Amino acid sequence: RRGASLTDLAEKIGVEPASLVQVLFHLGEMVTATQSVADETLEVLGAELDYNIEVVSPEDEDRELLESFDLEFGEDIGDEDDLEARPPVVTVMGHVDHGKTKLLDALRHTNLVAKEAGGITQAIGAYQVATEVDGQDRSITFIDTPGHEAFTAMRARGAKSTDIAVLVVAADDGVMPQTIEALNHAKAADVPVVVAVNKIDKDAADPTRVRGQLSEFGLVPEEYGGDTQFVDVSAITRQGLDELLEAIVLTADAALDLRANPDMPAQGVAIEAHLDKGRGPVATVLVHRGTLRIGDSIVAGSAHGRVRALINDQGETVDEALPSMPVQVLGLTSVPGAGDNVLVVEDDRMARQIADKREARMRAAQQAKTSRRKTLDQLFEQ
Ligand code: GDP
Ligand code: MG
Numbered sequence: 001r002r003g004a005s006l007t008d009l010a011e012k013i014g015v016e017p018a019s020l021v022q023v024l025f026h027l028g029e030m031v032t033a034t035q036s037v038a039d040e041t042l043e044v045l046g047a048e049l050d051y052n053i054e055v056v057s058p059e060d061e062d063r064e065l066l067e068s069f070d071l072e073f074g075e076d077i078g079d080e081d082d083l084e085a086r087p088p089v090v091t092v093m094g095h096v097d098h099g100k101t102k103l104l105d106a107l108r109h110t111n112l113v114a115k116e117a118g119g120i121t122q123a124i125g126a127y128q129v130a131t132e133v134d135g136q137d138r139s140i141t142f143i144d145t146p147g148h149e150a151f152t153a154m155r156a157r158g159a160k161s162t163d164i165a166v167l168v169v170a171a172d173d174g175v176m177p178q179t180i181e182a183l184n185h186a187k188a189a190d191v192p193v194v195v196a197v198n199k200i201d202k203d204a205a206d207p208t209r210v211r212g213q214l215s216e217f218g219l220v221p222e223e224y225g226g227d228t229q230f231v232d233v234s235a236i237t238r239q240g241l242d243e244l245l246e247a248i249v250l251t252a253d254a255a256l257d258l259r260a261n262p263d264m265p266a267q268g269v270a271i272e273a274h275l276d277k278g279r280g281p282v283a284t285v286l287v288h289r290g291t292l293r294i295g296d297s298i299v300a301g302s303a304h305g306r307v308r309a310l311i312n313d314q315g316e317t318v319d320e321a322l323p324s325m326p327v328q329v330l331g332l333t334s335v336p337g338a339g340d341n342v343l344v345v346e347d348d349r350m351a352r353q354i355a356d357k358r359e360a361r362m363r364a365a366q367q368a369k370t371s372r373r374k375t376l377d378q379l380f381e382q
Helices: 007-015 017-026 041-050 058-065 100-116 150-156 178-186 209-213 241-255 348-382
Strands: 087-096 126-133 136-143 164-170 193-198 230-232 267-276 278-287 295-301 303-311 324-331 341-345
Touching: 007 017, 007 041, 007 087, 017 041, 058 348, 087 178, 100 126, 100 164, 100 193, 100 241, 126 164, 126 241, 126 324, 136 241, 164 178, 164 241, 193 209, 193 241, 209 230, 230 241, 278 303, 295 324, 295 348, 303 348, 341 348
Parallel strands: 087 136, 087 164, 164 193, 193 230
Antiparallel strands: 126 136, 267 278, 267 341, 278 324, 295 303, 295 341, 303 324
């Protein structure tokens, strides 16, 4: 594993740590037995000793750690019958200045304006919007961190937190480099795309051109016989916003089976976290499956704690959060990282044990990096 020491390795292969130190010394690396060593060093050592050494990725290692506590992240527990429909989770992507922030803002206020007449709620990094499709109440969760960096970062950490990507393209500007980049990210993640052709209010708007351009990249509009929904919108005049919400729901229904078991210990991802002066560590958690409740013992990355309060996207305190619901969680002992997985575990003790192990692992990996650098420096000094 990452950050293993020579003593760890010696134990695994049944030799004296001192002999490994010696082998490395002859190879020109000065390492003590208890020091964490870099992946490359372990591999070099393996080659020298005729051992096939594979360094376990942090993801695999974390899976193993959770398994040792009889936990599995990323799977619904229970039968097909236990699964219930959950709202789609949407990320907004697109070229800079094409209106991602403005659009997210406009969508966020579709509900707020009606509900509390201009009341200002603090953004928590994600929010749910209610809409009606075919006479049915439906909701959609938007992750309020535009940009594919956040999207990619979370995906890289194994947290598939987005069901649908809304690709924003300004109707006056047309397809630009970051439009294609965003599109490629969505394709790589195998996430269906809904195109919001924005700034339709502008004189220079040419929504037909946008359709033609994106067709060349495989996004063929439904009206041209393809299977991608294109919606003309204006984040300023609010034209087309309801249609956009409807297109998202229809795309979810057509392409995805969005269900989760609400009756299991909650699992999700931290999409944002910070230290609040009065309230301590505050993390916005998007629940993937299960139901998160006040009093639950949780581990979030290398942070742990017991849920003291849950605050929804309207700033209200709630008792629980269902699948696809974003909530602010209070009660953690430290601040987790964005993209860290969040799990409800049996008790505080288990939460602390997992958090401590992750913490130790991170420290070891950090130390391995530093010691590797030192060794090289020493070599060059000679
Ligand atoms: P982002 O970089 O994609 O987040 O883009 P912003 O949301 O910051 O918008 C960039 C600029 O375009 C801002 O000046 C917005 O006011 C403007 N803008 C965004 N949406 C619209 C729209 O629908 N119509 C018009 N006319 N301007 C818009
Ligand atoms: Mg922006």
